[in-house]
Amino acid sequence: MSFQTRDGRDWTPQYLTSIDAKKCIGCGRCFKVCGRDVMTLKGISEDGEFVNLDDDDDEIEKKTMVLNDQGACIGCGACARVCPANCQTHISAVPEAA
Helix, strand or coil, rough: CCCCCCCCCCCCCCEEEEEEECCCCCCCCHHHHCCCCCEEEEEECCCCCCCCCCCCCEEEEEEEEEEEHHHCCCCCHHHHHHHHCEEHHHHHHHCCCC
């Protein structure tokens, strides 16, 4: 699947497919530039499980971004451009079968 920009240049969307929690520093920059709720910030407990940040019961070892609604991604790539940890994986749209 390929598109064109307003002035006619070719553009191929790059959709966010995963976030490496080991690399993510939880800065939230990607979340701030994405207006589509594709990601959300979660905590990682002592047991290595994802927990909501408002859960006071769990001891949070680290904060990390996780996919919230992967299907809402429009492939603009803004999240990748602001990520200082290079922890995201993006793929091009798969061409539709005719």
